[in-house]
Amino acid sequence: MSQSSQLWANPVWTNLDQIFVLLQHWVEGFFPVWLQPAVGTVLGVIAIVAAFPGIFALTTVLERKGLGRMQNRLGPNRVGPFGILQPVADGIKSLTKEDIVPLTADGVVHFLAPVVLVIAVFLGFAVLPVGRNMVLTNLDAGLLFFFAIGASTELSVFMAGWSSRNKYSLLGAMRAVAQMISYEVPLLLSSVVAVMITGSLSTVKIVEAQSGFTGIFPHWYVFTPWGFAGFVLFVIAALAETNRSPFDLPEGESELVAGYFTEYSGFKFALFFLGEYLGMFSIAGFAITLFLGGWGAPLSVLEIIPSWAWFFAKLLCAIFFFIWLRGTLPRLRQDQLMNFAWKFMLPMSLLNLLVAGAWRFLGDGWLRWIVCSAVLLLAYGLLGRVLMRHQRLGARSYRYAD
């Protein structure tokens, strides 16, 4: 802590760490006092609306390049140096494309679905702390707000599927809703452990609770048995929640064309695309907030780097991990998806709640480390064995087709 206080005494570092906050206050200074809170909020909204779609543009090209590298290709390299201007070309293309609404579609709902998705996803960023003192609104129930808003993306998905009046759209939407509702349960339960230990639903408080250091190592929740298990469960559920590979069944090309956005083209399609990626960023941001110490530095000596830089660095790492998984794993089958949610994720996250409780009441010392780790590992091993036992891996046998 002594190092932090030294840093706080250094005005250059303080200004760098708080540069965006200072910028906000400086702009606010041009307005009358009664208008200042509103101006500050608008500035924060502008920053969020500019920053995250910017990361989205960067992600689209990095994802394509990364996936290409994993398949021993170069990826896009035509537009601009090394293809970095590809998102500009993509944006112009989607803006100039014809916007087709099917004749029998429900026009109003068809139009509203992507709008609702993007709005809901943007609202989630309101409670995400992206740096020290950098959160749009510090709600007491921030986490609850995020999950409530996140659940409304299901509505937009179903609006899209239903209003298109297309069997592929509807089937895709049904799959998406079934999947999102199933994984919402373990997603919530796995994040509850962080709330239990912190004793607050406020995202800012959760980050602050992890901001200390023992020696040079940080107090991130992921470095505890229950935190590690919670983090892994949260990431798996987050992948399913955002329809990312390997849980991208709702848009399985081979059977559903493009799932619920089959009938979308032009900029509405781009909005869906944007909404999906922003959803991924916000849920990755919450995984960072809950388990990876938010904007905290990974080692006390690295605290010299501003807090917001740490948050975005962690976010980019999380995005890379998602891309890496997409390049590795094949798509699951619907029954595998559901089995995994209800037979593995749910029992594990429930058990993790008990483990977190035990951790809290076993007191300091090595005993709680052993007990909690042993319980979780044992449960993981047993569940894995039970789940694997029923799988008859091998040549497929056909009852009638032989």
Added chain:
Amino acid sequence: MLGEGILKGLGETAKNFAGSFVSKERLTTVQYPEERVAPIENTRDFPFLVYDGDDKMAGLRCVACQICEKECPPKCIYIVKSTDKKPDYVGKPQIYPARFDIDISVCMSCQICVEVCPFEAIKMDTEFELSTTDRFGGLLFDRDHLSKSNEHYHKIHPTEASEVDARLAEEKAKAEAKAKAAAEAAAAKAAAAATAPTAKPVPAKEPGA
């Protein structure tokens, strides 16, 4: 153990990701407009007309028999016969196509025209950079556009072209031998006819005598 396979898979993709930056041999794709891979010999896309020699029109093998036009499944060939004749490769006077159009926007590259052609006149090309800004006129190839030399054919399909050349040479030799035999027979006949009048007048004279 549950999840072992996932870790193994992640390791594999990580190896590929890192490896693609290190070794160029890993990269399996070719940067197309700058780099090109020579097409394999059996490549085919759209038909072209073969001509021998230097003159496109004089050396055209097609005799406008219209078999390909009739056999074409999507009906993309349009032929107009000429009213006059020109000599073919063996020297026999033949009709030639006054018009020969192929609409490659309709053509399905089935090669049936090539298989039915008795004159080895139509073959499959390998040219694939055919994009155009005019989707009607730009994709309707006329006789002049379709005619390509036998050397071009040798270049794109060497084995097949040599076989065709051997077959044509054989036929030509046969035709020449036949012509020679016919000429000889004609000469013999003529000679016989020439000798006959000398013999004939003798008996002819006899009655008069």
